[in-house]
Amino acid sequence: MKNLIVVPLDFDEQSMIALEQAANVAEVLQSDIILLHVTDEPGKSASAQAYHEEKEAEIREKLDVIARNVGTESGLNVRYEIRYGKVYREVCDFAEEKEASLIIMGCNSSRGLKRFIGSNALRVVRESKTPVITIKGKTHRKGCEHILLPLDLTKETREKVARALDFARAYGSEIHVMSVRESDKFDMSALTRQMNQVQRFIEDHGVPVKTEFVEKKGSVAETIIEYGSRNDIDLIMIMTQQEQDITELFIGSQAQELINKSEIPVLSVIPRTSESTAGSVIFS
Structure with a gap:
């Protein structure tokens, strides 16, 4: 490359x-x-x-x-x-x-x-x-002070964090790791463990990081966009996924909505290896 x-x-x-x-x-x-x-x-x-x-x-x-x-x-x-x-x-x-x-x-x-x-x-x-x-937006800051990583439990988390670290080190950015809580019955234990692991991993690489769980308001994409606006985010990073056996990529509705509506630039990355269920975007 x-x-x-x-x-x-x-x-x-x-x-x-x-x-x-x-x-x-x-x-x-x-x-x-x-x-x-x-x-x-x-x-x-x-x-x-x-x-x-x-x-x-x-x-x-x-x-x-x-x-x-x-x-x-x-x-x-x-x-x-x-x-x-x-x-x-x-x-x-x-x-x-x-x-x-x-x-x-x-x-x-x-x-x-x-x-x-x-x-x-x-x-x-x-x-x-x-x-x-x-x-999509009309006005943007020259730098990239704040990078947003929406997090879930998918296995591409480590790769996504590594890519965010590359940007953060180049720009001197702070990384915001957030996860959308979709209901009161949502099992937080595994996600909390992963959030803590990601936070330690980023801190160990000398990059400032904030973590937060956010209650879902509207769609997941709308919740992410609202968080981004509230926290002066400069870049939102998501990962797309390629389906095995066919060449065309598929992006889930939440990713489409995020790209369509977000005034904040969105970085979409394909995982280097993709073995899990296709047809979705990974907020990892």
């Missing part, structure tokens, strides 16, 4: 906000950035080819200006590429081909939310083998 961030860019406001955040991340992680613009395949007629060449020249000019400006302001190595085809497929394939360490992409809100989330951003999260940060 290379120290490289892929930023899908279609020149709308949210993709430019995602680029700004990608530059912030890249400065801290000392990563290169590749801007990726995906457009339709050109038609076969002479007039369609001519129109395509004209539009591509305009796109390249825009990308060149943006790449140079971001590179000059940040001191980063920023370049761009153009691909043709379906956005989600090209983004996933490109990131894998380049051995990128991260995809950072915007999610449009209001009228465009369903279109973009449904057909592109969520499908990238679902199918990408590369970790994805989705950016």
Whole structure:
């Protein structure tokens, strides 16, 4: 894996906000950035080819200006590429081909939310083998002072905590570990033991940590988002899971709701090994 961030860019406001955040991340992680613009395949007629060449020249000019400006302001190595085809497929394939360490992409809100989330951003999260940060909110701090790990009893907890530690050490962040209590009858003993183990593990690595059990209000995703807003969280980390025997990734409804509604950036990661039940997101 290379120290490289892929930023899908279609020149709308949210993709430019995602680029700004990608530059912030890249400065801290000392990563290169590749801007990726995906457009339709050109038609076969002479007039369609001519129109395509004209539009591509305009796109390249825009990308060149943006790449140079971001590179000059940040001191980063920023370049761009153009691909043709379906956005989600090209983004996933490109990131894998380049051995990128991260995809950072915007999610449009209001009228465009369903279109973009449904057909592109969520499908990238679902199918990408590369970790994805989705950016929906309009305003974000430059740093990453607080990272949120929603916790349950799944076995991918250790891997998720290790990834959070990487970010926390790079940024000097505090990690918040929270778990949603869904009912009064909920068995807290095993989860409390795991919470304590995670807290000790993080503390042993010299990273500040807070832990909290939160009563469910609305959906699990809404409870997590409310906690994040109340605690000035900069990044929420979740793990997606790949089903055995088939290649497409499946994401549970709580993860979809979290990505769709959260104004806080969400980092979605596939576990390196996935042996438990598919069709869900792991809040581990």
